[in-house]
Amino acid sequence: MKRAIAAVLLVITACGPVVTGDLQQPDLPAIDGVGLAALLSDLGKPAVINVWASWCHPCRSEAPLLAAAHSQFGDSIEFIGIDVQDNQNDAKAFIAQFGLEFDHYFDRDRSVPNQYGAIGTPVTMFFNADGEWVSTHLGVIDDRSLALGIDEIANG
Amino acid sequence: MEFTLLWAALTAAAGLWLGVRIFRNTSETAFDNLLAATVAGLAGGRVVAMISQGLNPLANPVDLLIVRGGVNTAAATSIAIAVFYLVSGRKISTMDTAAPAALLGLASWHLGCLWRGACLGVASDVPWAWSEAGSSITRHPVEIYAGVGLVIIALLITRLPQRVGVWSSAGLLGASGLRLATEPLRLTISGGPVFWYAIGILIGAIGMAASLRLADRSDLSVVS
Numbered sequence: 001m002k003r004a005i006a007a008v009l010l011v012i013t014a015c016g017p018v019v020t021g022d023l024q025q026p027d028l029p030a031i032d033g034v035g036l037a038a039l040l041s042d043l044g045k046p047a048v049i050n051v052w053a054s055w056c057h058p059c060r061s062e063a064p065l066l067a068a069a070h071s072q073f074g075d076s077i078e079f080i081g082i083d084v085q086d087n088q089n090d091a092k093a094f095i096a097q098f099g100l101e102f103d104h105y106f107d108r109d110r111s112v113p114n115q116y117g118a119i120g121t122p123v124t125m126f127f128n129a130d131g132e133w134v135s136t137h138l139g140v141i142d143d144r145s146l147a148l149g150i151d152e153i154a155n156g
Numbered sequence: 157m158e159f160t161l162l163w164a165a166l167t168a169a170a171g172l173w174l175g176v177r178i179f180r181n182t183s184e185t186a187f188d189n190l191l192a193a194t195v196a197g198l199a200g201g202r203v204v205a206m207i208s209q210g211l212n213p214l215a216n217p218v219d220l221l222i223v224r225g226g227v228n229t230a231a232a233t234s235i236a237i238a239v240f241y242l243v244s245g246r247k248i249s250t251m252d253t254a255a256p257a258a259l260l261g262l263a264s265w266h267l268g269c270l271w272r273g274a275c276l277g278v279a280s281d282v283p284w285a286w287s288e289a290g291s292s293i294t295r296h297p298v299e300i301y302a303g304v305g306l307v308i309i310a311l312l313i314t315r316l317p318q319r320v321g322v323w324s325s326a327g328l329l330g331a332s333g334l335r336l337a338t339e340p341l342r343l344t345i346s347g348g349p350v351f352w353y354a355i356g357i358l359i360g361a362i363g364m365a366a367s368l369r370l371a372d373r374s375d376l377s378v379v380s
Contacts, residue, residue, distance in 0.1 A: 068345050143344055
């Protein structure tokens with residue numbers, strides 16, 4: 001019986017998705033805090049900035065929610081991913097695994113979160129249409145908090 | 157911060173503890189059993205949420221601990237009820253006596269939004285609406301509504317006849333109904349589990365009607 005259970009668990013484990021980065025894809029462009037500020041001021045619409053890394057377990061947990069939010073609000077809200085302290089191949093694999101179909105940038109030195117005083121990973125920051133910082137959520141963001149943050153920048 | 161979730165969980169446990177003491181006909185082990193059922197429900201709900209998000213729980217066991225990443229409400233509730241039934245001697249009457257305390261625990265979880273900064277829902281101009289720090293948009297404090305509503309339901313349930321299945325069915329009916337009623341006031345990305353709230357209402361209503369009818373036929377049904 002124990003062997004049967006072990007075999008079932010092994011099969012389930014093996015069924016986990018194996019996703020590798022598409023090496024044909026170009027590397028994520030580099031960005032720093034100053035570059036992001038310039039980008040946001042030119043956007044002309046509110047933005048959600050998510051700081052993530054492929055090695056970050058909590059980032060995996062919130063990634064499906066961010067993908068869903070982008071599908072729902074992507075027309076009116078700009079979603080931007082900032083990959084920190086990572087490598088390009090793992091980052092591309094992470095984006096492919098979770099279908100994060102918005103723009104991502106590479107920030108090896110954590111320049112972006114440091115500029116806004118945000119510690120840890122993941123971090124989600126909300127900016128209004130003028131590119132001004134509105135709020136920051138440290139740690140994994142849940143459904144209600146993300147919806148509230150988006151509603152604030154969309155209607156504030 | 158993640159510690160805010162811990163504070164909310166501790167508030168819920170305190171509410172559960174208080175409920176067990178307020179409703180004195182709850183059994184001595186009710187607090188332990190309710191806590192065990194809650195933890196089992198959270199773990200099961202987290203596993204189901206991970207699978208639905210495309211994350212293999214066996215390949216990513218650490219992610220099970222990241223509760224904020226999502227917990228499937230329907231699975232968590234079903235598992236918690238099943239576990240409580242099993243650990244409390246498979247007696248519906250024990251579930252009945254614990255139902256008001258469980259609702260008080262759930263109410264405390266909702267009221268724990270005050271520590272988490274997660275009380276607010278859709279925008280509103282009602283006089284008691286309040287806003288996020290630094291925001292000009294006032295909103296319904298929807299989780300406060302839910303918390304207060306659950307306290308009232310817990311108190312109302314104790315007014316019902318003490319017949320097997322009535323209190324637990326009424327608890328499920330009341331909690332599901334309240335969540336369904338307050339859901340339009342919440343903000344959500346993925347949509348709340350409205351279908352499952354409706355199922356909870358249906359099961360609660362059927363259970364309550366059946367319990368009252370069966371109780372009329374048997375003199376063994378009075379909760380001892």
